[in-house]
Every structure is written in C-alpha cells, then in structure tokens.
Amino acid sequence: MSLDLSVFNRFAITKRAGDIIFCEFEPGDAFYLIQSGKVKIVKIVGDLEKTLDILNPGEFFGEMALLEEAPRSATTIALTDVKLLEFNRANFEVLMQGQPQIVLNLLKLFSKRIYDQKRRFMILTLDDIQARVADVFLMLDENGPRPIDPTDNTRNFANSVDDIAHWAGISPAKASEVLKQFANQRRVEIQQGKIIVKNIMDFHRLVKSKRQG
Amino acid sequence: MPKATQYKSSSVIYFQGDVGDKIFILKGGKVLSKTNDIETKEEINELVAPGEFFGVKSALGRYPRDETALVLSDSEVLVFTVPEFEQLVLANTRIIMKMLKVFSNQLRRMHGKVQNLIGKGSTKDAEEGLFSIGEYYFTNRQYKSAIHALARYLTLYPSGRYAAEASDMARKAGQGASKFDSTAMFAAAGADDEPDFAPPTAAPAAAAAPAAPAETVSAKGFFEAVALANQEKYLDAFKIFQKIVTTNADPEHSAKAEFEMGRCLVFLTKYDEAIKHLTGLIQKYPKHPDLKDALYFIGRSYQGKNDNTWARNFYTKILNLAGEDEPVAVKTRKALKELEGVAG
Numbered sequence: 001m002s003l004d005l006s007v008f009n010r011f012a013i014t015k016r017a018g019d020i021i022f023c024e025f026e027p028g029d030a031f032y033l034i035q036s037g038k039v040k041i042v043k044i045v046g047d048l049e050k051t052l053d054i055l056n057p058g059e060f061f062g063e064m065a066l067l068e069e070a071p072r073s074a075t076t077i078a079l080t081d082v083k084l085l086e087f088n089r090a091n092f093e094v095l096m097q098g099q100p101q102i103v104l105n106l107l108k109l110f111s112k113r114i115y116d117q118k119r120r121f122m123i124l125t126l127d128d129i130q131a132r133v134a135d136v137f138l139m140l141d142e143n144g145p146r147p148i149d150p151t152d153n154t155r156n157f158a159n160s161v162d163d164i165a166h167w168a169g170i171s172p173a174k175a176s177e178v179l180k181q182f183a184n185q186r187r188v189e190i191q192q193g194k195i196i197v198k199n200i201m202d203f204h205r206l207v208k209s210k211r212q213g
Numbered sequence: 214m215p216k217a218t219q220y221k222s223s224s225v226i227y228f229q230g231d232v233g234d235k236i237f238i239l240k241g242g243k244v245l246s247k248t249n250d251i252e253t254k255e256e257i258n259e260l261v262a263p264g265e266f267f268g269v270k271s272a273l274g275r276y277p278r279d280e281t282a283l284v285l286s287d288s289e290v291l292v293f294t295v296p297e298f299e300q301l302v303l304a305n306t307r308i309i310m311k312m313l314k315v316f317s318n319q320l321r322r323m324h325g326k327v328q329n330l331i332g333k334g335s336t337k338d339a340e341e342g343l344f345s346i347g348e349y350y351f352t353n354r355q356y357k358s359a360i361h362a363l364a365r366y367l368t369l370y371p372s373g374r375y376a377a378e379a380s381d382m383a384r385k386a387g388q389g390a391s392k393f394d395s396t397a398m399f400a401a402a403g404a405d406d407e408p409d410f411a412p413p414t415a416a417p418a419a420a421a422a423p424a425a426p427a428e429t430v431s432a433k434g435f436f437e438a439v440a441l442a443n444q445e446k447y448l449d450a451f452k453i454f455q456k457i458v459t460t461n462a463d464p465e466h467s468a469k470a471e472f473e474m475g476r477c478l479v480f481l482t483k484y485d486e487a488i489k490h491l492t493g494l495i496q497k498y499p500k501h502p503d504l505k506d507a508l509y510f511i512g513r514s515y516q517g518k519n520d521n522t523w524a525r526n527f528y529t530k531i532l533n534l535a536g537e538d539e540p541v542a543v544k545t546r547k548a549l550k551e552l553e554g555v556a557g
Binding site for chain 2 (some may be wrong): 016019023024025026030044047049063064070071073075077096097101103104106107111112113114115119121122125169
C-alpha cells in the first residue's frame with residue numbers, strides 16, 4: 001500500500017505470532033489494517049479449526065462488525081509477528097477525514113466480497129455433486145489470473161482437495177471421490193500439490209447443463 | 214467528467230451478466246432494475262430512485278452485472294468511469310459511508326444464506342459461542358489461545374452461564390501453559406496444529422526465553438485470581454493481583470491486575486482505598502482497556518460511601534464515553550437508576 005499512514009501511528013498495535021487478535025462471537029468495536037506480517041482467519045467447525053483465509057499487509061479485517069455492531073463472525077490469529085492499525089467507530093471518522101481512500105478501498109472490498117458470496121451460493125445450490133465440484137474450478141478460474149494464451153483451455157490449480165471440499169460444501173472424502181471420477185474420465189489430473197483441469201470449457205458445459213436442469 | 218446520456222424508453226442501459234466498468238446516476242426519467250432472487254428465482258423489479266447510483270458494486274468489484282437496467286421512459290443518466298466515481302465520492306465522504314453500510318448489510322445477509330446452505334447456520338448465541346471457542350482451544354491444549362478466549366468470556370459475561378466453568382478452565386489452561394511452555398511437545402505437528410506457545414527457536418531466543426515463562430506464570434496467577442474473585446474470595450484474589458503488579462513481569466497482565474485490585478477493593482467495601490487505587494490507575498494508564506470500568510467502580514465506591522453527587526458525576530462521564538450498547542453503559546444506567554430510586 002503506497003499511502004502514507006504515518007499519521008495513524010497512534011493507532012498502531014503489535015501482536016506476537018500465535019496471539020489471538022479477536023475471537024468469533026466477541027462484540028466487535030474495531031477493525032484492522034495489516035501493516036506488516038500475516039493474519040489467519042479461522043473458524044471452529046465441529047472439532048476442527050478451519051483456516052478460512054490468510055491475509056497480508058495492506059488487507060483489512062474485522063470491518064463488518066464495526067459497521068453493524070454484530071458479533072465477530074470468525075477468529076483472527078497473528079500468523080507471524082504483526083503490526084496492525086486498529087480503528088474503532090470513533091477514530092473511523094478520523095480515518096475517513098484523513099485517508100478516505102482507505103475507506104473507499106473498503107467499499108471495493110465489500111463489492112467483491114458480496115459477489116464472492118453470491119458466487120459461492122450459486123455453487124452450493126447445484127444438486128449434482130460433480131457439477132458442484134466443476135463449478136468450484138470455474139469460480140477459482142474466474143478469480144485467478146487470465147491465461148496468457150486465450151485459446152488454451154488447460155488450467156492448473158494450486159488448491160488442495162480440502163479446499164475444493166470446502167468450497168463445494170462437501171466432505172473431503174466426497175471431494176476426493178469426485179476428483180477420482182474426473183481423473184478416470186481424464187477430465188482432470190491430480191499431481192503433487194496441484195490439480196490440472198484438462199479443458200475448462202468442458203466444465204462450463206457440465207455446470208451449465210446442470211444449472212438449467 | 215461524467216457524461217450526461219439520454220436513453221430512450223424501453224432501451225437497456227446494461228444487461229444482467231454484462232461486464233462493465235461504468236457507474237450511473239439517474240438524473241431524470243424512469244429506470245427499472247430487474248433481477249432474480251438468488252434463492253427463489255422470483256423476478257425482482259425495483260425502480261431506481263432519481264439521484265440514486267446504480268451499477269456500483271459490479272463496476273467497483275469488477276464482476277458481471279447482477280441486474281438488467283431497463284429504461285421505462287425517456288431518461289437522462291450521468292455515466293461515470295470508476296476513477297470519476299472515486300473522485301466524486303472522495304470529495305463527498307458521506308456517500309462512501311452510506312454505501313458502506315448498505316453493502317455491509319448485503320454482505321452479511323448473503324453470508325448468512327451461504328451458511329444456511331452448508332448447514333452451519335449458527336444456533337449458538339454469542340455467549341455460548343465465545344465459551345465454546347475457549348473450550349475448543351483448551352481441549353486442544355492451545356492454552357494461550359484458550360486463556361485469551363476465556364478471559365474475553367469472563368470480561369464480557371462475569372456472571373454468565375459458563376462463568377464458573379470458564380474461570381476453572383482458564384486456571385487449568387494457565388497451569389497447562391506454564392507446564393508445557395518449556396517443552397517442544399507439539400512442535401512436530403503441522404503448521405496449523407502448532408501450539409501457539411511454541412518456544413522461540415530463532416537466535417533472539419536467549420533474550421526472549423526469560424520473558425516467556427514469566428508471562429505464563431503471571432497469566433496463570435492472573436486467571437487463578439480471576440477464578441477466586443468469581444467465587445467472591447476477593448481478599449485472596451486481591452493478594453495475587455497485588456503480587457502480579459509488584460513483580461511486574463509482564464506489563465499486560467500487571468495493568469489488568471492493577472484494575473482487578475481496584476475491583477476487589479470495591480467488593481471488599483474498602484471504598485476510599487478503591488477510589489484512591491483506581492484514580493491512580495487511570496492516571497498511570499490513561500488508555501487502560503478497562504478505563505470505563507474503572508470509572509464505573511469509582512462511581513460504585515462513591516455510591517457505597519453514599520456520596521451520590523460524585524457517584525452521579527462518574528456515571529455520567531461513562532455514559533458520555535461509552536457506546537449505548539456497551540456492557541459498561543448498561544451497568545451504569547442501572548446504577549444511575551438505583552441512585553434515582555434513592556433520591557426519589
């Protein structure tokens with residue numbers, strides 16, 4: 001982030017690696033901008049701590065609670081030693097006056113996140129599990145970089161089976177089963193640390209036919 | 214400069230699914246936004262109000278349009294590029310705030326719908342939820358995280374449904390943290406399962422090493438004392454808090470302990486000492502996280518001394534500082550009501 005944030009130094013806080021920044025269900029009264037280090041966002045689902053996201057310098061978190069006075073929807077933990085700027089409702093105004101660009105970035109982030117949630121909803125409403133997994137790849141492809149050669153329909157994904165399961169809303173075992181079916185049909189290739197989709201257009205057709213049906 | 218554009222009746226400004234980078238304001242005429250409900254597929258038709266922006270989210274987020282913008286009668290529309298839009302709202306920050314609230318609301322609703330679909334719609338209330346997080350980390354022997362969550366629970370719900378369990382667990386977690394702290398018992402586990410109190414392995418370890426046990430010792434003592442205070446053993450609790458403050462091994466816990474000392478004094482009905490102690494605390498830590506609570510307990514002390522004027526002064530000050538829904542504000546309003554009752 002190229003903005004000069006030195007005027008906000010009085011809002012700076014530091015956390016050691018492993019420190020919880022806030023817990024899910026806590027009332028939220030502040031949001032954070034990462035200046036240095038990494039923060040992981042986790043949720044405890046059943047008896048597992050699931051990592052939802054890992055955030056880097058320049059990224060925000062905790063902003064929803066600030067605006068709506070609702071409890072935190074996830075737990076955030078410092079993954080490395082981190083330096084954060086902490087803004088609450090009172091000094092949000094200061095931020096707005098001093099650096100409206102940051103708040104505007106927040107607005108852009110919200111726009112994107114609303115779409116991501118809608119997209120996720122579209123995946124989850126597919127009844128056909130194969131189509132659901134295929135649609136996860138379409139979504140990942142939409143969010144990924146554009147291929148250098150637009151006629152190249154092969155796509156490499158650095159995602160794990162667990163990632164796919166998470167996005168498709170199915171168990172990792174089920175995801176693994178579907179991926180094996182795809183592999184047998186030579187539609188995907190599963191390699192160490194990556195999944196290759198042979199023809200993304202084939203997945204487009206599959207999802208389209210199931211969505212209409 | 215944004216361009217004023219005329220649209221004829223029954224023309225289309227954009228279709229659902231189009232990718233576009235323009236943002237619009239309706240100046241005059243009639244524009245209908247047509248979309249389908251994401252759940253029911255039912256058609257949703259909404260008239261764009263004059264002066265209202267449309268096409269904002271998809272342009273800013275760079276994704277396909279959610280709706281079709283259909284012109285119902287000859288209309289005049291201002292067309293902005295994203296940079297033009299940014300320039301406009303940066304000069305009118307109220308617009309950003311207003312949109313932020315609307316978007317935030319939409320995001321939360323959408324998030325809720327997704328959670329419902331994957332059957333993780335939270336049935337827990339916030340109190341139970343927070344406790345269950347502490348419980349999770351405790352069970353998984355991530356004691357530092359457990360202590361954090363449980364301490365937040367005890368702060369927010371000092372007499373909550375799980376308060377006794379939480380303080381007991383926090384005490385055990387404190388013991389666990391110091392017991393396991395010096396060993397690398399879990400260090401071999403994967404990154405995600407790593408205990409969060411793993412000893413530092415890097416070069417500055419020599420400097421950091423003495424600090425770490427002190428921190429956990431005072432954390433342990435602190436939660437033991439919190440547990441004692443919960444059992445109304447204020448004098449015992451006070452002594453431990455005092456020890457933490459005098460040792461001052463870990464600034465975070467000693468500041469907290471100093472506040473807790475004041476709280477204990479209030480419950481021990483040593484009001485003058487409480488006032489003196491808490492006033493000192495506020496001077497020492499003008500930004501203490503429990504500042505408002507400290508003011509509250511000063512108010513309580515004056516109330517205990519039947520000095521209602523001063524009690525009222527402090528309570529009023531808190532209400533000026535605290536947001537309406539903050540627990541301390543709720544407590545304060547209650548205390549003020551009590552005072553009114555006495556006066557009337």
